[in-house]
């Protein structure tokens with residue numbers, strides 16, 4: 001672990017827990033479940049292997065309410081595996097994994113489903129259904145997950161979400177009519193429409209030109225403030241890391257080896273860390 005400017009995970013500064021502003025306009029989350037200590041994800045000694053391939057050796061992390069953490073690491077280090085464990089898509093072999101104060105391994109099927117509705121997962125592809133219009137793509141999670149049937153309520157939520165990403169006019173278009181950046185925006189709107197408390201982004205700017213990538217990175221920050229989410233963002237895109245990260249963690253060989261702000265890590269004398277910033 002890097003000693004000079006870079007902090008150990010246990011020493012990461014406690015971020016003050018922000019109280020949600022209690023107005024109809026700003027209180028966007030349906031049900032807040034923030035633990036008293038403000039830690040929305042707590043990972044201790046997490047391990048995960050696939051056969052002989054030990055991918056996660058000892059992962060430790062605390063994500064605080066309102067915080068954006070960027071995870072850097074070379075390909076194949078287990079960054080995606082970590083967030084798939086958090087989202088309940090993969091089961092860890094060992095260790096503690098608490099999401100919104102609940103130990104994931106102790107939850108039954110219904111409780112797991114409930115906690116998953118608090119987590120928004122944006123995959124690399126954005127994964128829109130090509131045969132559905134933008135409106136239908138956004139209504140889908142509302143009807144399926146939240147069981148909303150009222151047409152006016154559906155339209156209101158869809159329009160609000162599209163407005164948040166600056167794409168209200170695209171409501172009746174098909175994904176094939178949209179640019180890569182617009183599809184990413186719709187993917188973001190579709191994830192946020194369920195009002196998650198935690199966002200997990202897996203390479204949100206991959207495949208975009210630098211200007212569009214920057215716009216998406218800025219949008220991630222804007223939406224985090226509007227929807228009061230906390231996020232873990234996996235990226236290889238350093239401008240994205242600089243724009244979105246309150247804190248960066250560097251992953252190597254199945255462990256997080258350093259944490260700090262972008263500027264702190266950029267000054268690191270450790271070549272392994274410093275290489276990301278060149």
Ligand SMILES: Nc1ncnc2c1ncn2[C@@H]1O[C@H](COP(=O)(O)OP(=O)(O)OP(=O)(O)O)[C@@H](O)[C@H]1O
Pocket residue numbers: 050053055073074075076077078079080081082
């Ligand atoms: N479901 C799975 N079954 C078997 N092996 C897997 C599975 N998921 C991931 N792995 C293996 O785990 C390792 C880490 O993969 P992961 O996708 O987490 O890497 P990553 O750090 O996100 O890489 P990248 O930056 O390229 O996306 C790889 O060796 C991968 O082959």
